[in-house]
Amino acid sequence: MSPDDLKILTTDLMGTYGWLFVVGFVTMMFKNLIANTLAGVMFMFGSDFDTDDIVYINGEKKARIVRQTPNKTVFHLLETDRKLIVPNTELYKLRVEKVLPGSKNGTEL
Numbered sequence: 001m002s003p004d005d006l007k008i009l010t011t012d013l014m015g016t017y018g019w020l021f022v023v024g025f026v027t028m029m030f031k032n033l034i035a036n037t038l039a040g041v042m043f044m045f046g047s048d049f050d051t052d053d054i055v056y057i058n059g060e061k062k063a064r065i066v067r068q069t070p071n072k073t074v075f076h077l078l079e080t081d082r083k084l085i086v087p088n089t090e091l092y093k094l095r096v097e098k099v100l101p102g103s104k105n106g107t108e109l
Helices: 003-029 031-045 088-093
Strands: 054-057 061-068 072-077 082-087 096-098
Touching (some): 031 072, 054 072, 072 088
Antiparallel strands (some): 072 082
16 A cells, blocks of 8 residues: 555545544533533423422531522522532432421421
8 A cells, every 4th residue: 555545545534434533522522511411401300309499418408409500500508508509410429308398307207
């Protein structure tokens, strides 16, 4: 194979399959963004948690869900009056417990 043949082969392959390389590269670059957005959409459109719900984070911190976006969820920590911003991919690593409507926070047991 001569250098000219190799150059022609490379040009033909990049012309035919170059778009696959570009799509693969862009997908790898935005993998975290895509995963975070999908996790946020699943959390937002799920019926488990809604905005203004009172929840307990890790069983200790009482918080209110202030905002849900495709990329992040914002909690207002009631005891310390602070804001906690969590990327949606990290939401499922937290243990979030929801206070059921009409319950007395477990005191009726």
